Amino acid sequence: MGAVGHYFSSIVMGFWNLVIGLSVTTKYFLRMKTNTQQYPEERLPLPERSRSMIKLIYDGEKDQFNCVACMMCAKACPNSCIKLEGVRQPDGKRRVTTFKLDFSTCIFCGYCVEACGFDALTFVSEEYENSVYQRGSLLQDEQAMKWVRPAHLTPKTEEPAKVAAPAGATAGA
Amino acid sequence: MLSGENIVKSVSDLLHQLYAMVGLSAFKGVLDPIVAAHVMFGFISVFVMFLVWMERKVSAHMQSRIGPNRVGIFGLLQTVADAIKLTIKEDIKPVHRDKIPYYIAPIIAFVATFAGMVVIPFDKGMVVQDLNIGLLYIIAITSFTVIAILSAGWSSNNKFALLGGFRSAAQIVSYEVPLVLSLVPVIMMTGTLRLGGIVEYQSQNHWFVLYQFIAFFIFITSATAEANRAPFDIPEAESELIGGFHTEYSGVKFAMFFLGEYIAVIVSSAVAVTVFLGGWLPPFAFLAFVPGFIWFMIKLLLVIYLVMAFRWTFPRLRVDQLMDFGWKVLIPVAILNILVTGFCVLFFGKGV
Numbered sequence: 001m002g003a004v005g006h007y008f009s010s011i012v013m014g015f016w017n018l019v020i021g022l023s024v025t026t027k028y029f030l031r032m033k034t035n036t037q038q039y040p041e042e043r044l045p046l047p048e049r050s051r052s053m054i055k056l057i058y059d060g061e062k063d064q065f066n067c068v069a070c071m072m073c074a075k076a077c078p079n080s081c082i083k084l085e086g087v088r089q090p091d092g093k094r095r096v097t098t099f100k101l102d103f104s105t106c107i108f109c110g111y112c113v114e115a116c117g118f119d120a121l122t123f124v125s126e127e128y129e130n131s132v133y134q135r136g137s138l139l140q141d142e143q144a145m146k147w148v149r150p151a152h153l154t155p156k157t158e159e160p161a162k163v164a165a166p167a168g169a170t171a172g173a
Numbered sequence: 174m175l176s177g178e179n180i181v182k183s184v185s186d187l188l189h190q191l192y193a194m195v196g197l198s199a200f201k202g203v204l205d206p207i208v209a210a211h212v213m214f215g216f217i218s219v220f221v222m223f224l225v226w227m228e229r230k231v232s233a234h235m236q237s238r239i240g241p242n243r244v245g246i247f248g249l250l251q252t253v254a255d256a257i258k259l260t261i262k263e264d265i266k267p268v269h270r271d272k273i274p275y276y277i278a279p280i281i282a283f284v285a286t287f288a289g290m291v292v293i294p295f296d297k298g299m300v301v302q303d304l305n306i307g308l309l310y311i312i313a314i315t316s317f318t319v320i321a322i323l324s325a326g327w328s329s330n331n332k333f334a335l336l337g338g339f340r341s342a343a344q345i346v347s348y349e350v351p352l353v354l355s356l357v358p359v360i361m362m363t364g365t366l367r368l369g370g371i372v373e374y375q376s377q378n379h380w381f382v383l384y385q386f387i388a389f390f391i392f393i394t395s396a397t398a399e400a401n402r403a404p405f406d407i408p409e410a411e412s413e414l415i416g417g418f419h420t421e422y423s424g425v426k427f428a429m430f431f432l433g434e435y436i437a438v439i440v441s442s443a444v445a446v447t448v449f450l451g452g453w454l455p456p457f458a459f460l461a462f463v464p465g466f467i468w469f470m471i472k473l474l475l476v477i478y479l480v481m482a483f484r485w486t487f488p489r490l491r492v493d494q495l496m497d498f499g500w501k502v503l504i505p506v507a508i509l510n511i512l513v514t515g516f517c518v519l520f521f522g523k524g525v
Contacts, residue, residue, distance in 0.1 A: 011502055015390075018487065025235045025486040036239045 048153065051108050052128035055147035056099055057120055065142065067096035067120035073112035081105040082112060096120075099142035104135055122147070177296020177453065177466045209301045213290050221435040222252040224477065231478065232485045259431075262424040270421070271328035278325035279422065279429035285317030286433045289440040294369050296453045296465035307368040308360065311444055312353055315399065315437060319345040322401075322418045325430070329421035337417025340407050340492060345399060347499040352395035354507035355388040358514035359448050368444075372452035380451040387510050389449040391503050396441030397480055398499070400434060404487035407495060442476040443469075450476070 037044050046052060057066045069086020081102040086094045113121045124147060132138055188208060192198045226241065226249055233240030241248030266275070292307035294300040304310050319342050326338020359381055360366060363374040375381060382389045398405035414420070419430045446452060450472050453465030460468075490498065 011506065021486045022482055025482055028237065029231060029234045029482075032234055033237060034234070034239045035237045038239070 046125040046128060048125050050125040051110060051123045053124050053130060054101060055122055055124045056142055056145040057122055058146045058148050060148050065096050065120060066118055068094045068118050069096045072115040072117060073121055076111040076115035078109060079105045079107060100139060102139045104138040175464050177299030181299050213301060217290060217436060221432055224435050225252045228481050231481045235485050259428040260425055264424040267330050267421045269330045274324035274328035278321045279426040282318055282321035282433035283429045286315055286436040286440055288314045292368055293443045294372060294447060294452060295469050299466055303367060303369045306366045308356060308366045315440060316349055326418040331421050333414045334418050334420045337414045341401060341418060344495060347496060348395040348398040351391050351503035351507045352399060354511060355391035357511050358385055358388050361514055361518055368447050371448055375451045376454050382449040391507050392445055395503060397483055400437035400441060403484040404489050405495060406489060407492055438477060438480055442473055442480060445476050446472040
């Protein structure tokens with residue numbers, strides 16, 4: 001009798017489990033909520049620190065790039081895709097004149113951004129459609145990479161000593 | 174009043190006038206079935222296209238996706254686009270195929286299931302031919318698919334296709350038994366094999382799903398297995414056997430198999446609706462003003478939704494589990510059901 005009872009109870013339990021599974025899928029079906037992003041029409045806002053594109057920070061107030069052409073980024077680059085030149089200005093500070101980054105060889109490792117001591121290079125999140133029709137278009141110069149930092153993205157400096165310094169002033173220090 | 178019987182009558186009157194105009198009244202008996210077959214084929218093709226779209230939408234929403242939404246409104250024309258793509262595709266054939274079975278298999282797969290539509294009553298009098306052995310006819314004719322699948326597997330000259338064909342033969346032969354056994358209690362109670370007669374019996378009593386819900390579930394399960402649909406899709410198990418028996422088929426021939434599978438779903442769901450859910454009858458008497466074929470289609474879509482929900486909910490069975498389930502669970506329960514129903518009919522009379 002025990003075997004027969006087990007047989008029927010296992011059938012009923014199996015059936016009940018299937019009903020539970022069906023109720024879950026039907027619940028999801030009737031909810032009609034979708035998580036899909038319809039990409040060309042809807043765009044996902046990326047996190048602020050996502051490494052979508054490398055940009056050269058331009059200081060709008062002083063009308064100059066933050067870059068002082070110290071070559072640290074070019075030295076840090078494992079693929080040697082950064083080429084830059086700078087000249088000494090009349091005020092005694094070096095300023096970048098040409099900055100070229102070849103994105104066809106760049107691997108977005110971020111070493112240049114890390115190596116930069118003057119808050120001149122940064123990753124931006126908003127520009128992530130980086131495909132081009134010609135390979136040559138991937139070689140960007142300082143005008144293509146010019147980027148003015150919006151106010152809400154003030155640098156969050158990691159060293160406590162630099163917290164007091166205003167944004168942009170760090171470049172001249 | 175709009176009802177299936179009146180529609181059929183007016184259309185056939187119109188047709189007969191048309192025959193008389195062309196002077197073909199003498200061939201009425203030949204022409205009527207041809208017209209009926211074409212009407213049925215048109216209905217079935219459009220309905221299958223709708224079902225493919227519906228299946229993709231159902232599965233999408235179960236997985237929090239959107240599904241097809243690019244071609245046409247709500248992606249309704251997606252299946253039309255797919256059908257056009259399939260028909261103009263190159264027909265790739267294996268070199269060492271067994272030619273005759275290779276060509277015949279998709280035709281049988283389509284025809285065997287399509288022929289089952291003959292006896293489905295969409296409404297009172299809205300049926301191609303209400304055979305007095307309708308239920309037996311459907312069971313017999315839809316079993317022909319196993320020949321198609323087996324010969325497709327054999328003639329493709331591909332080990333995976335052959336394995337799929339063998340599995341399918343084992344599965345269909347196993348699940349044919351509970352399928353028939355689950356219909357036996359209904360036949361015992363109604364005393365007729367005519368599908369129209371079964372519905373008329375239900376119009377005087379209650380729907381059979383109230384008396385025979387065990388038989389209903391056995392029928393739905395075995396019908397799903399008969400149609401080679403997940404969770405019983407081991408003949409075409411994509412993760413194990415590439416595509417199973419239709420691995421080597423492409424283009425129109427593949428479309429025929431695909432069509433056959435969906436028609437099998439339609440036919441078995443339609444039988445389930447007719448036998449267990451009261452066919453064209455409205456659920457309550459005061460809803461009788463809605464035409465019967467609309468009730469039939471609503472019930473049909475609900476049952477097909479159930480079959481689709483099976484597919485997107487349950488994991489695929491292993492071959493031995495499949496056989497265990499068929500022979501150790503479905504068949505004994507179906508036989509017990511027959512036994513209990515037999516006693517009920519014997520002691521309480523026909524009406525239960």
